[in-house]
Amino acid sequence: MENKSLVILGSSRKNSLTEKITRQSLQGKEYDLIDLLDYKIAHFNYDGRYPADDQFDELINKALAYPDLIFATPVYWYSMSGEMKIFFDRLTDLITIKKDLGKQLKGKSAGMIAVGTDPTIPEGFETPFKHTAAYLGIQYNGCSYHHVDVKY
Numbered sequence: 709m710e711n712k713s714l715v716i717l718g719s720s721r722k723n724s725l726t727e728k729i730t731r732q733s734l735q736g737k738e739y740d741l742i743d744l745l746d747y748k749i750a751h752f753n754y755d756g757r758y759p760a761d762d763q764f765d766e767l768i769n770k771a772l773a774y775p776d777l778i779f780a781t782p783v784y785w786y787s788m789s790g791e792m793k794i795f796f797d798r799l800t801d802l803i804t805i806k807k808d809l810g811k812q813l814k815g816k817s818a819g820m821i822a823v824g825t826d827p828t829i830p831e832g833f834e835t836p837f838k839h840t841a842a843y844l845g846i847q848y849n850g851c852s853y854h855h856v857d858v859k860y
Contacts, residue, residue: 711738711775712738712739712740712774712776713734713737713738713739713740713774713775713776713777713778714739714740714741714742714770714771714773714774714776714777714778715730715734715739715740715741715742715778715779715780715821716742716744716767716771716777716778716779716780716792716795717730717741717742717743717744717745717780717781718744718779718780718781718782718788718789718791718792718795719743719745719780719781719782719789719791720745720782720784720789720790720791721745722743722745724782725782725823725856725858726780726781726782726821726823727741727743727780729821729823729854729856730778730780730821730823733821733852733854734778739778740774742767742770742771744791744792744794744795745791747763747764747766747767748761748762748763749762749763749764749767749794749795749798750762750764750798751794751797752794752797752798752800752801756801756804756805764795764798764801765806765809767795768802768806768809769809771813772809772812772813774816775816775817776816776817776818776819777816777817777818777819777846778818778819778820778821779792779818779819779820779821779837780820780821780822780823781820781821781822781823782822782823782824783822783823783824783825783826783829783830783833786830786832786833787830787833788833788836788837796836796840799840799844802844803843803844810844813844813845813846814844814845814846815845815846815847816846816847817846817847817848817849818837818841818846818847818848818849819848819849819850819851819852820834820837820850820851820852821851821852821854822851822852822853822854823853823854823856824853824854824855824856825855825856825857825858826855827855828853828855829851829853833851834850834851837851
């Protein structure tokens with residue numbers, strides 16, 4: 709994992725366009741990919757009690773082995789996907805009840821791949837990624853936005 713990146717994919721369906729574009733844009737680079745759809749991650753709650761089958765800690769422990777994280781998400785209604793939002797909400801655990809894990813993120817780097825139908829990335833889309841990275845002591849390396857022309 710020393711030189712590999714970890715992609716955390718937050719699409720709402722398997723074999724998505726976001727996954728395809730992410731794989732194309734990382735061609736020739738070493739990375740592993742975690743699909744959030746493969747994990748049971750409960751919604752954040754203030755008492756820190758989660759179902760026994762919650763896998764957030766498992767996912768974070770895997771992520772800690774990588775120096776570089778890449779968040780890949782489609783743009784849904786000018787924001788990250790619901791799967792990615794649940795994951796980001798659970799990062800709160802890392803600054804409240806699991807500070808030992810949260811401190812281990814300091815010094816890592818992170819970037820984002822976003823896929824959307826707007827010609828340019830929506831204003832403010834990167835804000836949660838930038839500020840979350842800064843808060844956790846992660847170097848944010850920016851966003852690669854990919855416009856797709858999809859007809860509904």
